Amino acid sequence: MTDDEARALIRTTLHQVAPDADLDAVEPGETLQEALDLDSIDFLNLVTGLCESTGFEIPERDYPQLSTLEGAVDYLTGLGSAG
Amino acid sequence: MGDFTMPSLGADMEEGTVNQWLVKPGDExxxxxxxxxVETEKSTIEIEVFENGVVDELxxxxxxxxxxxxxxxxxxxxxxAATVHSPVLRHLAEQLHVDLSSVTGSGVGGTVTRADVERAGAARVEGAPPGTRPVPQRRGQRHRKAAERATGRTRSSPYARRLASQLGIDVAAVxxxxxxxxVVEADVRRAAAEPAGTGGPMAASVEAAGEVAASSQVGDKQAAMRQAVGAxxxxxxxxxxxxxxxxTIDVxxxxxxxxxANLExxxxxxxxxxxxxxxxxARAVAKVPEMNGFFVDDEFRPSAAVHVGVAISLRSGGVIAPAIHDVDTLALDDLMRALRDLVVRARSGVLRSSEMSxxxxxxxNLGELGVESVFGVIYPPQVALVGFGQVGDRVVARDGMVGVRPCLTATLSADHRASDGHRGGRFLAExxxxxQEPETL
Amino acid sequence: MSAATTPTTAITYREAMREAIREALVRDERVFLMGEDVGRYGGCYAVSLGLLEEFGPERIRDTPLSESAFVGAGIGAALGGMRPIVEIMTVNFSMLALDQIVNNAAALLYMSGGQFNVPLVIRMTTGAGRQVAAQHSHSLEAWYAHVPGLRVLSPATIDDARRMLWPSVCDPDPVIIFEHGQLYNARGELTEDPVTDITSAAIRRRGEDVTIVAFGGTLGPALEASEQLAAQGIEAEVIDLRSLRPLDSETFLASVGRTHRAVVVDEGWRTGSVSAEVAARITEEAFYDLDAPVTRVCSAEVPMPYAKHLEEAALPQPDKVVAAVRQLGG
Structure with a gap:
């Protein structure tokens, strides 16, 4: 998965989970949960959406890597190569 | 019969806008x-119908x-089917092999009378082929079973029917x-505890409704929402x-x-x-029932069912608290599913009428957004609101040792007309x- | 309540009733006891034993064997300002005084436009279980509970035997007290609680699965059944009606509202009984609380047999109550 694909996937998934959240408002380095007011259920729904789209199972211990937009993009692009 | 009226979807709702009809005249x-x-000041809500029938007119x-x-x-x-017939009527219908649900009522408000059943019974006999004329029989197990097969009717206790109608359960399906x-009380409670069926003929409409919500005038809606919450x-x-x-609860x-649990x-x-x-x-309510129910007409009316409103803040401003039904008896996995589903639908502005009212x-659960404790305002006519603050490591003295453990602050706002502080304290303690025993939840 | 803080005394139902009569005689000089063999013999069931010696023949009066005459005399004395307690040997014999009780005692207040009330207490034995057959064993409480103008009580415990009489003596209108013959030898602790009303039903055992309504002689079997049921995991709430007229329906209706099932236990015959009234009221006023039909356990519809095994078979026994509850399911 390329960087752009990962970014687009996060955007689409996030829109499904929280249509009222604005991804453009997220500053680099800011955590998604804080910037977008995601509660734990929103976040779990986001991770579920990502798992379903990529076909990879994301364990709970990897959640911290997904906390920022950049972190999530890196994580997703690395999924195939690591595996 | 069957005037379908604009429902009240919360104590604060005075009017609603029909955004979209999902049925047309002639639809079953x-x-x-x-x-x-229906769009209210606070949210866009899917309206359910509470009886079987055919749409006559919008x-x-x-x-x-x-x-x-x-x-x-x-x-x-x-x-x-939504009407409760008297035992006499049901017995008569059973004897005459009349399906009560097919009888048109001529009584007050369209209720089925004895004469209606006798007329239907007579019509049935006239229409029947020779030799099949039913003979009224003595009551008995075998006859009863046969009648059930013939009429498709379900025997149920009055209390089971009342409970079923409160919980939105169709007795015939239990x-x-x-x-x-x-069908007795235990059967209805069991049915209520089962996860609600998904989909159905109207499931596709959810998306359509979402579009409607998105296209509505956002600015007006926010102002109206602010006003409604304020009121x-x-x-x-x-x-x-x-x-x-x-x-403070050690979590x-x-x-x-x-x-x-999540590892697996x-x-x-x-x-x-x-x-x-x-x-x-929800489970703690069993010990302190004064927290669960409504204060109406100058008295507290406890509720046997536990429908927990989950306060969900909307990023656009405002807060709504739709209900998850019968949480006390819901399995944790089903509750989790319901919670996720509810949060997504609340976010997209599509909730169901039964959830709102x-x-x-x-x-x-404001704690997830970082506050230590929340002293909430009770939603009338409810009598209690429980708030959970942020989970954080705190220094705790335990068994004479000082340690660091994850804790949160739980708060209770309760109606003094329905309970006293002592009972409230008992509730939080429960x-x-x-x-402390998460495996039993 | 522990024995240390609340002293209690074990006495029999008979002694409790005797103490109650003694209390009334001491507290109010207008009170006297009248009936067949109540004086020299000490009462057919020995309730009044010793009272003649203590209070003298003016106040403990033996009467001829004519129920109509001595109940009528009691009514006259009540009208004349006395507070008579009349004992009728068994409810079966009270039929002979039915005219006096129904046409005079119950009706005079109304017939006189409120001028004459009849402050009379009639005590009578009721019930079977002593092999005295079909002319001494019946439970005809329902006949009296049918009549407006009467108050009908059914003390089933030592406390009620001891404490229901005085408020009855104080009542300005006729009161009928039914004493179940099987209870006289029952022994129990008299509690210190001095307050006893003669209007309300009592919850004798708490439970949430089924309501068992009983009174008088059936309270015991109902409680015994509830213990057997508890062993099977069913918690029964046992209601003692105490007053059969007026009937405190609120208590049993509220209970049915909690348990959703009801079994009524009555030593009377099923047809036209107190249990019929209770069942009807539950159906009228708590229909939508019911999760099963109201069920009754009553005496067999025969004149009470003499033979012990037949008498036992005819009466509402604990196992029949257990079976009735089990049959409700749930």
Whole structure:
């Protein structure tokens, strides 16, 4: 998965989970949960959406890597190569 | 029969706009079907129908705003299944092999009378081929079973029927375990505890409704929402003598249990702490029933069912608290599913009428957004609101040792007309106790 | 309540009743006891034993064997300002005084436009279980509970035997007290609680699965059945009606509202009985709370047999109550 694909996937998934959240408002380095007011259920729904789209199972211990937009993009692009 | 009126979807709702009709005249509808999308000041809500029938006429057009109680459509009742017939009538119908649901009532308000059943019985006999004329038989197990097969009617106790109608359960769909296969209280409670069926003919409409919600005028909606929340909260503070309590709960056991449980679970069935908090609250109600119910007509009416309103803040501003039904008996996995589903639908602005109108107690979980404790305002006519603050490591003295453990502050806002502080304290203590045994939740 | 803080005394139902009569005689000089063999013999069931010696023949009066005459005399004395307690040996014999009780005692207040009330207490034995057959064993409480103008009580415990009489003597209108013959030898602790009303039913055992309504002689079997049921995991709530007229329906209706099932136990015959009234009221006022039909356990519809095994078979026994509850399911 390329960087752009990962970014687009996060955007689409996030829109499904929280249509009222604005991804453009997220500053680099800011955590998604804080910037977008995601509660734990929103976040779990986001991770579920990502798992379903990529076909990879994301364990709970990897959640911290997904906390920022950049972190999530890196994580997703690395999924195939690591595996 | 069957005036279908603009429902009240919360104590604060005065009017609603029919955004979209999902049925047209001539359509057959069944109890629980979603027939319209109604926009209130607070949210866009799918409206369910509570009886079976055929849509006769849509009285209110799309886009029209009408007060609560206004007739918005007329239905012809296909059956009177929602009506409770008297035992005498049911017995007579059984003897005459008449299916009560097919009898048109001529009594007051369309109720079926003895004469109606006798007429239907006579018509049935005339229409029957020679030799098949039914003979009224003595009551008996075999006859009863046969009658059930013939009429498709379900024997059920009056209490089971009343409970079923309160819980939105169709008695005919419940497997009876009482005498003669009749449906009794336990069967209805079991049916209520089962996860609600998904989909159905109207499931596709959810997306359509979402579009409608998105296209509505966002600015106006926000202002109206602010106003509606304001009006309701002002009423609450004006009418309800709140008292407030708080306690610190050690959630190490709950957090550890969740981590372990989630290790074995795929992402789709993972659990989060709020599910445990909601469940513990619902279960604690059993010990302190004064927290669960409504204060109406100058008296507290406890509710047997526990429908927990989950306060969900909307990023655009405002807060809504739709209900998850019968949380006390819901399995944790089903509760988790319900919670996720509810949060997504609340975010996209599509909720169901039954979710909006009947929470019996509310839980707010502002802690996830970083506050240590929340002293909430009770949603009238409810009598209690439980708040959970942020989970954080705190220095705790335990068994003479100082340690660091994850804790949160649980608070209770309760109506002094329905309970006293002592009982409120007991309630929080019970929530604490339940959270120490997460595996039992 | 512990024995240390609340002293209690074990006495029999008979002694409790005797103490109650003694209390009334001491507290109010207008009170006297009248009936067949109540004086020299000490009462057919020995309730009044010793009272003649203590209070003298003016106040403990033996009467001829004519129920109509001495109940009529009691009514006259009550009208004349006295507070008579009349004992009728068994409810079967009270039929002979039915005219006096129904046409005079119950009706005079109304017939006189409120001028004459009849402050009379009639005590009578009721019930079977002593092999005295079909002319001494019946439970005809329902006949009296049918009549407006009467208050009908059914003390089933030592406390009620001791404490229901005085408020009855104080009542300005006729009161009928039914004493179940099987209870006289029952022994129990008299509690210190001095307050006893003669209007309300009492919850004798708390439970949430089924309501068992009983009174008088059936309270014992109902409680015994509830213990057997508890062993099977069913918690029964046992209601003692105490007053059969007026009937405190609120208590049993509220209970049915909690348990959703009801079994009524009555030593009377099923047809036209107190249990019929209770069942009807539950159906009228708590229909939508019912999760099963109201069930009754009553005496067999025969004149009470003499033979011990037949008498036992005819009466509502604990196992029949257990079976009735089990049959409700749930």
């Amino acid at each position: 509808v069944h109890r629980g079907d979603i027939v319209a999308v 009285v209110v057009e799309e886009g029209e705003t009408v007060p609560v109680g206004t007739v918005i459509a007329r239905l012809t009742s296909e059956t009177t 497997q009876g375990s009482g005498p003669g296969g009749s 309701l909260m002002a009423r609450s503070k004006r009418e309800i003598p709140h008292y407030y309590l708080s306690t 190490a056991a709950a957090v550890t249990w969740l981590e372990r 679970r795929p992402v789709t069935s993972r659990l989060v702490l709020p599910a445990l908090l909601v469940k513990a609250t 009947d929470p019996t107690i509310t839980v707010t 929530i604490d106790r339940l959270l």
